[in-house]
Amino acid sequence: MLRQASTTLSIRAKRRGLHEITRDVRQFVNDSGIRDGLLSLFCRHTSASLLIQENAAPAARRDLEAYFEGIAPEGADYEHVDEGPDVMPALLRAALTATQLSIPVKDACPLLGTWQGVFLFEHRRNTPGREVALHLIGE
Amino acid sequence: MLRQASTTLSIRAKRRGLHEITRDVRQFVNDSGIRDGLLSLFCRHTSASLLIQENAAPAARRDLEAYFEGIAPEGADYEHVDEGPDVMPALLRAALTATQLSIPVKDACPLLGTWQGVFLFEHRRNTPGREVALHLIGE
């Protein structure tokens, strides 16, 4: 019998960069009692995003962070600057990555590959906490 | 009892850039009678895309449009030019943003954050209308 479960993951304020949330996501799936289905994550912000990436090498994470800082840099000629110099770069880096992710679930586990972790990508310098909505449908 | 609803949003020809469709998307959810579930949007084109972004500051939208025009510019050394100089930049800008978005729905509302709007991102200069397929599953 198909059914669904949902929750909101509240994430305390973090420094700019990648923060792994795989454990929280797995916990939600496990607690739901749903063993097979589709898990969806949705970042409720325009200046943070989601990314599935390397879960083992911290150097890869640092390279990813540096890359997005370079490709959408602070101090470029932006019009939208009145909320701070880090806002427009944050919106651009969010636009280039994912606001939402859906992952099939089997035997109560998201079907992540061996080296895949789920990350919140914080793009601003100082933020209050962030919210990621989680939804699971299955049986 | 879980059920699903679907429709196709037909969007009249637009100028290049970001066009908010949040109201149409909310209307579909509201009309469906489904209060809790998962909403999915799918852009049926390779030269337009979807983006969740800032719904309040027009300057942010202009910066976003200018950024993607800069990062995938017209007039670069493309091989695929026979359908017009704006085609290849359009395909690249679409590849860098989203063809598809899924958003959890609660109490008959998509769980968008306060500053999040859903936009069609038109990348070509002259197009006929565009189609965005909407799908909602829930109860």
Add this chain to the structure above:
Amino acid sequence: MLRQASTTLSIRAKRRGLHEITRDVRQFVNDSGIRDGLLSLFCRHTSASLLIQENAAPAARRDLEAYFEGIAPEGADYEHVDEGPDVMPALLRAALTATQLSIPVKDACPLLGTWQGVFLFEHRRNTPGREVALHLIGE
């Protein structure tokens, strides 16, 4: 009556670049017996990704491949280099495209537009095969 189907698409080792998998995806939908619903694809790797793009013009595919090679080049100043010079560019190109895609299904067909194909985007030079998890929910 809603139900779901799932499988894993095993893709043999490919050269770097875009490889169309639309036919395999359509076959899975067709074999499932589910006529209306939501199809999701999930790439179980950090150095390959998914992309919906032009299915007709090989020149467009070559331009897309060249663009992503240029925007996240080999030989830049990366810290994470011990697994090979092509690893960090692969992770960046995957971060800029999609790990996951969801497509509404109607009358047993994914609602792809006329010119849309589904592609595995291989970012590494030498890999073993790749796995794409497929999930379909509907009726």
